[in-house]
Amino acid sequence: MPEQAERIAFVVEGDADKAVVESLAKRIWQTPPERVHTVRLGGRAAVPWLWATVLTLLDEKHYNHVVVLLDADTADGEKAADRVEELKAELLKHRITDDSVSIFLAVPELEAWLLAATEENPEVPGAKQRLRAALPEATSPDELARLASKLNLREARRRSPSLNTFLSALESLHR
Amino acid sequence: MQKVRGALERRFASLEKPPPSLSEQALTAWKQGRGYRLEELLVGLMALEGLRPEPAYRTRSEQIDALFELRGRHFLLEAKWTSDAQSVSALYELWCKVDGKLAGTLGVFVSMNGFSEDAAKSLTVGKTVRVILVDGTDVRSAFSGEVQWAELIDLKCRMAAQRGIVYYSWKQKKDLENA
Numbered sequence: 001m002p003e004q005a006e007r008i009a010f011v012v013e014g015d016a017d018k019a020v021v022e023s024l025a026k027r028i029w030q031t032p033p034e035r036v037h038t039v040r041l042g043g044r045a046a047v048p049w050l051w052a053t054v055l056t057l058l059d060e061k062h063y064n065h066v067v068v069l070l071d072a073d074t075a076d077g078e079k080a081a082d083r084v085e086e087l088k089a090e091l092l093k094h095r096i097t098d099d100s101v102s103i104f105l106a107v108p109e110l111e112a113w114l115l116a117a118t119e120e121n122p123e124v125p126g127a128k129q130r131l132r133a134a135l136p137e138a139t140s141p142d143e144l145a146r147l148a149s150k151l152n153l154r155e156a157r158r159r160s161p162s163l164n165t166f167l168s169a170l171e172s173l174h175r
Numbered sequence: 176m177q178k179v180r181g182a183l184e185r186r187f188a189s190l191e192k193p194p195p196s197l198s199e200q201a202l203t204a205w206k207q208g209r210g211y212r213l214e215e216l217l218v219g220l221m222a223l224e225g226l227r228p229e230p231a232y233r234t235r236s237e238q239i240d241a242l243f244e245l246r247g248r249h250f251l252l253e254a255k256w257t258s259d260a261q262s263v264s265a266l267y268e269l270w271c272k273v274d275g276k277l278a279g280t281l282g283v284f285v286s287m288n289g290f291s292e293d294a295a296k297s298l299t300v301g302k303t304v305r306v307i308l309v310d311g312t313d314v315r316s317a318f319s320g321e322v323q324w325a326e327l328i329d330l331k332c333r334m335a336a337q338r339g340i341v342y343y344s345w346k347q348k349k350d351l352e353n354a
Contacts, residue, residue, distance in 0.1 A: 009354060014312065037350075037353070037354045038350065039347060039350040039351055039354060040312075040344070040346045040347060040350055041344065041346075041347055042310065042312045042313065042342070042343075042344025042345070042346045042347050043289040043290065043310045043311075043312060043342065043344060044260065044289055044290070044291065044292050045260075045289055045290040045291070045292060045294070045295035045308055045310065045341075045342035046295075046342050046343065046344065046347065047292045047295075048292060048295055048296040048299075049338070049340045049342070049343070052338055052340060053347065053351070056351055056354075057351070057354060061351070061354040063354070
């Protein structure tokens with residue numbers, strides 16, 4: 001990771017992820033980096049070509065660092081860690097190293113981070129359904145961003161290790 | 176033309192959510208019929224853009240959801256609106272249909288709930304790329320008028336030709352342009 005990244009790009013899957021990530025980043029970075037931008041892949045099917053997106057951001061758009069956040073789609077922390085290593089290995093084939101890209105998986109999915117406000121152990125399967133059941137309006141990106149902006153971060157980080165890892169990385173990336 | 180596009184957009188929007196108070200049986204039937212209505216609307220969109228579409232047709236051995244032309248190239252379309260992402264076998268079925276057609280013909284697989292990572296990757300491993308992928312985010316962009324269907328297919332063909340990428344969304348293109 002660079003000491004102080006001033007141009008940071010997020011790569012996420014869709015609108016909901018973009019809304020939550022941008023909302024959390026705003027809270028972590030008191031002084032925002034010079035440029036922050038989010039690219040939505042659109043769907044999971046784009047992941048095999050993640051390298052192309054990351055290369056465009058680094059080489060053509062001149063971002064210092066790219067932060068990739070995807071759903072783990074598993075509640076098994078070990079499997080999620082293996083998946084991160086697989087994705088890193090895939091990027092390395094294209095000479096993209098840890099210095100310029102960080103990969104995180106929300107366990108089991110991003111909705112679990114928002115549930116961490118109310119659930120002691122949110123990283124269990126079915127987070128999306130539980131969030132919808134608890135807050136039926138929490139499907140629009142605006143509403144998800146609002147929830148993220150009000151999340152009790154201290155409690156949520158304690159309850160969701162994957163959220164804590166992600167936010168700690170953002171803190172080290174830019175202060 | 177705007178009026179027709181507007182009507183297509185409204186009809187598409189009506190497919191996004193089932194009518195309220197349907198019985199369980201009626202809801203299942205509505206969901207099954209939704210895929211066919213999507214096909215019809217896509218054919219309508221292509222007709223509007225002059226892509227000479229032919230609606231669903233069946234031969235003795237296979238069913239094609241639609242055929243259209245763009246810049247002299249023929250495309251076979253498969254459209255699905257299921258609750259799950261499409262798997263390798265569904266994509267391979269279209270790949271085989273395209274394989275038996277005129278050289279240069281391509282397949283366009285539309286799946287509103289996307290594709291598994293493995294399925295997308297399988298289209299490029301050890302074989303010629305013959306199928307490109309369109310998912311719900313792309314379809315919504317097309318019906319909302321954010322992008323023309325022809326422009327979307329052009330983009331996907333370009334990425335497949337240039338980098339072997341079979342799924343590249345309109346959203347990603349716009350986000351990267353603005354980066």
